[in-house]
Amino acid sequence: MNQTTRYLQSVSDQQAIEIGALVNYLLIDAIKVGASDIHIEPWESTLVVRIRLNGVLNELVHLPLDLMEKISGRIKVMASLISYQTDLPQEGHAPANAELGGVELRISVFPTVRGEKIVIRIFDPSNRSFDLGSLGFEEETLQTFIKLLARPSGLILLTGPTGSGKTTAIYAALYHLVQRSGPAISISSVEDPVEFNLPMISQAQINPHKEFTYPVALRSLMRQDPQVIMVGEIRDPETAAIAVQAGLTGHLVISTIHSGSTAGVFARLINMDIEPFLLASSVSGVIGLRLIRKNCTYCAQPYQPEPGFLRLVPPEAIETAAFRRGVGCAECVHTGYSGRTAVTEMLVVNEVLRDAILQKMPTRSLQQVAIQQGMQTLWDMGLRRALSGQTPLEEILRVVAVDQF
Structure with missing residues (x-):
C-alpha cells in the first residue's frame, strides 16, 4: 500500500484531508518508485492519479473529484503559477526540495471540459x-x-x-x-x-x-x-x-x-x-x-x-x-x-x-x-x-x- 492510500485511510472524512500533505504524499510515492511523470486528471466521476513508470502509465490512486480545485491550487503555488487562472494553459517549475529528495518538478496545467489536467515531470539528479x-x-x-x-x-x-x-x-x-x-x-x-x-x-x-x-x-x-x-x-x-x-x-x-x-x-x-x-x-x-x-x-x-x-x-x-x-x-x-x-x-x-x-x-x-x-x-x-x-x-x-x- 502506498503512502497516499494510507494517508487517505487515516483521515476521518474528506473535510479532514490536508491538501499540502496529500500532494506531498503523491509526489513521494511517485519519486519512491522512480516515476518520470505524474498525471492528475479529472474523469467523469473521479480524479485519477497515474504515474509513468518505465515509460508506461500506471494508476496510483483515485481521489474525490471535488478535490481537484484545491490540489490544482496547491500545485500552482509550488510552481509560482497564477492560482485563480483556470481557463488557460500554464507551465512552471518547482525548484529542488530537500523534503522531496532534491528532485526538481516541471509542471504543466491544461484546461479540459471536466477541469484542469496536471502533468508533473520529475527530474531526479540522483537517478x-x-x-x-x-x-x-x-x-x-x-x-x-x-x-x-x-x-x-x-x-x-x-x-x-x-x-x-x-x-x-x-x-x-x-x-x-x-x-x-x-x-x-x-x-x-x-x-x-x-x-x-x-x-x-x-x-x-x-x-x-x-x-x-x-x-x-x-x-x-x-x-x-x-x-x-x-x-x-x-x-x-x-x-x-x-x-x-x-x-x-x-x-x-x-x-x-x-x-x-x-x-x-x-x-x-x-x-x-x-x-x-x-x-x-x-x-x-x-x-x-x-x-x-x-x-x-x-x-x-x-x-x-x-x-x-x-x-x-x-x-x-x-x-x-x-x-x-x-x-x-x-x-x-x-x-x-x-x-x-x-x-x-x-x-x-x-x-x-x-x-x-x-x-x-x-x-x-x-x-x-x-x-x-x-x-x-x-x-x-x-x-x-x-x-x-x-x-x-x-x-x-x-x-x-x-x-x-
Whole structure:
C-alpha cells in the first residue's frame, strides 16, 4: 500500500484531508518508485492519479473529484503559477526540495471540459547517469558512437519518438567529450529547455517569446569559437541549414530530429530544403533510439510467447532462445519490469550511403542499403534482448514498429 492510500485511510472524512500533505504524499510515492511523470486528471466521476513508470502509465490512486480545485491550487503555488487562472494553459517549475529528495518538478496545467489536467515531470539528479556505458548500447554500437564523437567535424543525429532516450544519450555524449578533453575543448549547447546542468559546457536555453530562437542562438554561437555544438532539436529549415553548415565548416554538431525511422532522417532534412549533396558531406551518422523495459530480476520466469509473435522470429533463433517475463512482485511494484535500456539502430554514412543520399533514394531503399552495409535494425537489436531473456518478446513488439521487421 502506498503512502497516499494510507494517508487517505487515516483521515476521518474528506473535510479532514490536508491538501499540502496529500500532494506531498503523491509526489513521494511517485519519486519512491522512480516515476518520470505524474498525471492528475479529472474523469467523469473521479480524479485519477497515474504515474509513468518505465515509460508506461500506471494508476496510483483515485481521489474525490471535488478535490481537484484545491490540489490544482496547491500545485500552482509550488510552481509560482497564477492560482485563480483556470481557463488557460500554464507551465512552471518547482525548484529542488530537500523534503522531496532534491528532485526538481516541471509542471504543466491544461484546461479540459471536466477541469484542469496536471502533468508533473520529475527530474531526479540522483537517478541520472550521463556515462556512455550506462546507456545500455550494444558494445559494437557504443564503440562506433565513440568513434563518431572523436571526429573533429560533422553532424551526428539522434532520432526517435518523445521519451526514447535522446536527451540522455546526447548529454552522455557531451559528458564523454568533457571527460576526454577537459578544458582543451570548447562545447556549447542551445536547448529547449535545459534539462540538466553539465560541467564545463556553456548551455543556453532558447526563449521564442523574446525572439531568442534556435536560428538566432546558433548564428550568434558561431562567433563564440565553439568546437562542439549541441542543438536540442532540428525542427525548422533555418536551424537545419545552420547545423549542416556548421558541420561542414570544422565543427562537431550533435542534435536530435523527429523522424519515422533512422533512414527517414535524410528525407526529413531534404523536406527542410537541405540539398542532398550537403547532407552527404555533413552527416557522419544517425542513431535511432528506443527504450524497452527490462524484466524484473526478482520475478522473471521462463515463458513461451504466443504463436503469432513467434512467427516473427527466425526458427533457428527459437531453438536457442531463453524467453523470460516478469510476473510481478513487490520489488517491481507488481509490474514485472525494473528499469529500461536502449535499443539502437546505428547508421554510419560511408561512400556507398553517400551515393544513395545523392541519388535521393526513397527511405525504404536507403534503409536496405544501410542494412547491406552492416546496419543492425531496431528489430534485430531488440530481438537479441528478447532471445537472451532481458525483456519479453511482446515488449519489443510494443516499442518497435512492425515495418522495422
